[in-house]
Amino acid sequence: MITKETLxxxxxxxxxxxxxxxxxxxxxxxxxxxxxxxxxxDGVWIEDCAELSRFLQEKLGEELGDYELEVGSAGLGQPFKVAQQYVNHVGDNIEVIDATGKKMTGVLKSVDGRQFVMTTQEKQIPEGKKRPVKVDVDKTFSMDEVKSTKYLLTFK
Structure with a gap:
């Protein structure tokens, strides 16, 4: 039987x-x-997925015959699952759902270990003014505490 650790x-x-x-x-x-x-x-090429699939078939032989094997890339609009995905998207627009369920969007500014910083815009009323203006605010999150983070594909 094939185990997750073997794979x-x-x-x-x-x-x-x-x-x-x-x-x-x-x-x-x-x-x-x-x-x-x-x-x-830089993204995943179909040829590399096929090569990994062949590699696993060679290594596992008949043991793999009982299983349906699917090798692919992490979906572009899917939530991040590992820290390296955060690193790869520094500078990109992301959507974060925090621990309370609040959804926010902004630019992934930096990643440090299991922490990341997103720059978002919030309306604030400057001192002595009547109308609110949008200002950039950095928010720090722990990857382990947010419900999800995903890349926001934007068309400009």
Missing amino acids: KTLVEEWLAKGDYFLVDIQMDGGDDRIVIEIDHA
Whole structure:
């Protein structure tokens, strides 16, 4: 029987050849289905997914025959699952749902360990003025405490 740890070890062996990184491995025992998600700062090529799939088939042989194997990239609009995804999107627009369920959008400014900073705009009334103006505000979050963070695809 194939374990998640065995898959992780083999995937990381293949990933060591380039700048790809592992996002997730899902094993659904009921469906005998294995889903492996990888990512790269410049995106994932279908050829690389096929190459990883062939690599796993060679290494696992007949053991893999009982499973449906799916290798792909982390979805563009899907929530981030690993810290490297945050690093890859510094400078990009993101959407954060905080621990209370509040949704915010802004620019991912920086990442430090498991913390990240997003610059968002808030309306504030400057001293001595009557009308509010939008100002940039930096908000710091812990990756472990937000409900989700995802890349916001914008069309300009």
